[in-house]
Amino acid sequence: MVKMTLFNLETLHDKFPVVIALMTLLTFIPCEKSSGGKVGDAFYSVQIAAYKKLDNANAMIDSLKAQDLKLFCKSVIFKNEEWHCVLTGRYKSKQEALDAGLSLKEKGVIKDFLIREPDPPPIDPENRHTSISKKADSLNAKKNIPLPLALEETVSKDRTGPHTVDKKCGEASLYDAAMMDFKSGSYEDALSKLEQIIRRKDFKCVKKESILRHIADSYYFLGTKRDNKKYLLKAIDQYRNLIRYYPNLKKGDALITIYRLAKSYEYLNLYQEALAEFKYFYSRYPESKYIPEAMFMIGKMCYRMGKFDRAIEGIKEYIKRIPDDEHVKDAYFGIGDCYSQIRQFDDADVWYGNALKKWPALEKISKNNIFQLGSFYLQTEKYDQALKTFFVFVNLFPEEKYSKDVLYKIARSLVGADQLSRGLKMLSLVIRKYPKSKEAQESAVIMADIRAVNSKAKVPIMADIRAINSKTKVPIYISGYDNIITKDPDNKKKEKIPFMKGYALLKEGIYKQSFDIYHSLLSQSFYERYGEASKKCLILSASYLVNGYYSKEDYIAVCNLYFKSYKYGLFKYGNFDTLLKIGNSLKKTGLLTCAVEDFRKMIDLFKEHEKRDELLLNIAKIEYDRGHYDGAEKELKTLLKKQSRMDKKILINAKKLLGDIYYRRGLFEKAACFYSEVLGSGEGVEDIADVYRDYADSLREMGLYPSAFINYKRAVKTCKGKHHKCSIPVIADSYEGLGDYFYNEGRYQPAISMYKQSLDHVHEGAQKRPWAIFNIGRGYMNLGNGSMAEKSFSSLKGEGEDEFWSNLVDYCIYDKSWIEKHG
Secondary structure, X not given: OOEEEEEOOOOOOOOOOOOOOOOOOOEEEEOOOOOOOOHHHOOEEEEXXXXXXXXXXXXXXXXXXXXXXXXXXXXXXXXXXXXXXXXXXXXXXXXXXXXXXXXXXXXXXXXOEEEEEOOOOOOOOOOXXXXXXXXXXXXXXXXXXXXXXXXHHHHOOOOOOOOOOEOOOEOOXXXXXXXXXXXXXXXXXHHHHHHHHHHHOOOOOOOHHHHHHHHHHHHHHHHHHHOXXXXXXXXXXXXXXXXXXXXXXXXXXXXXXXXXXXXHHHXXXXXXXXXXXXXXXXXXXXXXXXXXXXXXXXXXXXXXXXXXXXXXXXXXXXXXXXXXXXXXXXXXXXHHHHHHHOOOHHHHHHHHHHHHHHOOOHHHOOHHHHHHHHHXXXXXXXXXXXXXXXXXXXXXXXXXXOOHHHHHHHHHHHHHOOOHHHHHHHHHHHHHHOOOOHHHHHHHHHHHHHHHHOOOOOOOOOOOHHXXXXXXXXXXXXXXXXXXXXXXXXXXHHHHHHHHHHHHHHHOOOHHHHHHHHHHHHOOOOOOOOHHHHHHHHHHHHHHHHHHHHHOOOHHHHHHHHHHHHHHOHHHHOOHHHHHHHHHHHHHOOOHHHHHHHHHHHHHHOOOOOOHHHHHHHHHHHHHHOOOHHHHHHHHHHHHOOHHHOOXXXXXXXXXXXXXXXXXXXXXXXXXXXHHHHHOOOOOOOOHHHHHHHHHHHHHHOOOXXXXXXXXXXXXHHHHOOOOOOOHHHHHHHHHHHHHHHHHOOOHXXXXXXXXXXXXXXXXXXXXXXXXXXXXXXXXXXXXXXXXXXXXXXXXXXXXXXXXXXXXXXXXXXXHHHHHHHX
């Protein structure tokens, strides 16, 4: 007799499919012949699957070889049928087996499992399993326990099965093969097969949603395992599409989709977008096992964006709520680093001190934390501790031995510790290896200062600091500033002279070099005396550069300037037009969260500006594009409260957008009202053909076909005019709308004509308009022209998922013949 426990755990993510049947009295025999077992040899095992076919069980075992699970197979008889169970482990106690199963579950290897305790009875040589199976069936009937499902058929319903079989699909479908590749880590092969299914539109075996999710996951794993940005960008697109087209995903699938979307943004260093997704994940799935990581990542993303106060707040909350989580060590050191970055060194010292009390061994601390700890000691002039920390860093990570940052900070620590000879050699090495870097420039200044103060110090031969300059030609008097920096012993000039050089470049119109100098100066922790003046000059240089880049439609360059300058007074010293161009550039490059943040800050800064309404409209458009209709509606209603004194163009666009929102929600009457107001605004309506089309669509949905007909005609007439350029969808939609009107009126010939004109405006290779083709066929059928109807219908055969159009055509033909026969 076999004791069995079933664990039906909440599925947190689809790492591996296992279908477990409810069974209670099963007899185990080895897949190979066995003479039974002794009572003392009994052990507990974790069952992860069962198959009717031995080949399928073996295929699953082969697919999991890389997991080193030591799988084996046992056969069982149930209702006179033989099943082949895949098991792992030989544990002395049930608790030990349970712990092992839970561990596999948490690692994502399996979804559910059974605990089995084999106690094999003697095998009847005359009737191998009959008596045992009957006994099992009898007990099941008494206990009213459900009989086991056919596992091979059921597994195919799960999206990640290693070997799924569906009666409709044959023994081994293309999807099965893709899933085998996916589980074995062959993501490129899996992608190729899954995309082939999409191209074929072969969705008999599995839902399209599952295939798209696996495509997204394949790109994600390829990107993360290979550090490939191209794959991660594709993963982001796929996850975004999943969220957009399948808003009602199952909780487990939605959870993993948003989590991996956030992680993809993090890997790509798109911190603002990652922060937004982690925050959404945290608010939507507070009970998820990923919540600790999400809380930590919210703080970490704030840190990466330079928002250190918010990072401190978030990470402290994380430590308070989950003090024993795996990221707590990084959290302690991270808070210390945050305080160091904002120069609150006493607080930083407390947090670093507490962290080192808990984790005193530096070799067990992460690479970044050791480096930042050394940097903190350097900033606070604890040079001996800085040197000790940096030398531990180099020993643990020898590949960083000659990195620019490490060499420079070790050099400064040596100089601070009064080890001048070694410090000068290290500074010279920085200049020699990285001659055009900011660190080389600063190293040259430090060397010149040492030579001026200490005449006995032997300064190595070093490159002329002017070699650090860009190749851009500058006036001779500007280059002279570099000689002053290297030769003049006056310490006060180390801050003043670079500032004056940047200002001279700004006056000469050499904005890029001016910006780079001020950005370099402001990035230095010791640069304070000319800080505010430098910020003003930096933002002024940035404004000229933004104008130039924006006029050339180089929106990425504009965004790069934003990320470099936003923490140096961009919103304090930037003008409205510059900030508006930055916001528009962020929007055009898809950085929507950053764009909204830019526009909201502008609204707070420019409360009475004449273009303030344009900012609100921009925010509403972004919210609409992201599918946040409630947020978009709220912004637009705020905007329309003062429509009496609003710019006419903005008012028209706001009402048009509200119409679009209500149409999306299915509130066609409200949508029609706003479209009507837009059309009644007189001249100056942009894309008026689009508005006619949208208005007509709303009227048609309300059943007002004659009114819809009029506005479809207006849309077509507008598009035929010389002064209007219409998009192809507007023209095609309008002709199709006219066709629908004629068809509903029973005027099939003009309806067919309109549908054909709709199809004529579809570019080759663009998506077909199946409803137009279908209605052409119906029109011919109603006209009694069977050959033309069949010609139209045949082009639809095989279109779409689940042969929808073929079934619809068959139904239409049957319905027509039935009506003709019976009336």
